[in-house]
Amino acid sequence: MSGMQTAPYQDFARDKLGIEFENIDYLITALTHRSYVNEHKKSVSEHNERLEFLGDAVLELVVTDYLYTHFDEPEGILTSWRASLVRTESIGAAGTAIGYEPLIRMSRGEKNGSPRARQQILANAFEAVIGAIYLEKGYKAAEKFITEHILSKLDSILESGSWRDPKSHLQEVSQRVAGSTPQYKVLGEDGPDHDKVFTLGVYVGDKLMGKGTGSSKQSAQQIAAKAAIEKYENKPKS
Numbered sequence: 001m002s003g004m005q006t007a008p009y010q011d012f013a014r015d016k017l018g019i020e021f022e023n024i025d026y027l028i029t030a031l032t033h034r035s036y037v038n039e040h041k042k043s044v045s046e047h048n049e050r051l052e053f054l055g056d057a058v059l060e061l062v063v064t065d066y067l068y069t070h071f072d073e074p075e076g077i078l079t080s081w082r083a084s085l086v087r088t089e090s091i092g093a094a095g096t097a098i099g100y101e102p103l104i105r106m107s108r109g110e111k112n113g114s115p116r117a118r119q120q121i122l123a124n125a126f127e128a129v130i131g132a133i134y135l136e137k138g139y140k141a142a143e144k145f146i147t148e149h150i151l152s153k154l155d156s157i158l159e160s161g162s163w164r165d166p167k168s169h170l171q172e173v174s175q176r177v178a179g180s181t182p183q184y185k186v187l188g189e190d191g192p193d194h195d196k197v198f199t200l201g202v203y204v205g206d207k208l209m210g211k212g213t214g215s216s217k218q219s220a221q222q223i224a225a226k227a228a229i230e231k232y233e234n235k236p237k238s
Helices: 003-017 025-030 034-039 049-070 075-086 088-098 116-139 138-151 151-160 166-177 217-234
Strands: 184-190 197-204 207-214
Touching: 003 025, 025 049, 025 116, 034 138, 049 075, 049 138, 049 151, 075 088, 075 151, 088 116, 088 138, 138 151, 151 184, 166 217, 184 217, 197 217, 207 217
Parallel strands: none
Antiparallel strands: 184 197, 197 207
């Protein structure tokens, strides 16, 4: 790429990441989706999946090290906290906040994809950016980036209780409050087989407590469980 073409990436790295890249190709590759390479095979040969692989490992190590060092909790609790911090929604949201989406190189089709697909691309790019920072500046720089953009969210996650598995949490709540176990029912299915969307309801007794829509029945159940928990939490105290 010419200097004019790489300038936006250098500016972004300096202004948003606080890093001067000697090898800006690391960052450009981190923000290159496989679909873009497929459309530009003659001029571009590398996409971000290898950097994503590297960044994912660094992210998990930094988060694991922080939780182990700062909290004396059982393995199961720490695992749940880590999963909440590094899940697609969390790192996708971090990517949105940083603002690199306009710099991601992807195909025309991916640009017009579903919000779910776009969030996955943002999350994958976040891990790839970590990989790029690690290669350019080393572990400490990657750790600083992860601390600022991921670990800084831990307090709010713990305060809200969003780290807890919604289905397990709902079962505890419904058994305590209503003496009943939640039941999940499919309310609808839409879309082609390769991109199906499911809507499920969760019932406690015969009462519909929450609905959820997702790309799988499992994800729809989780969303429905969250909605039911919120309903219980917002219910006026008698």
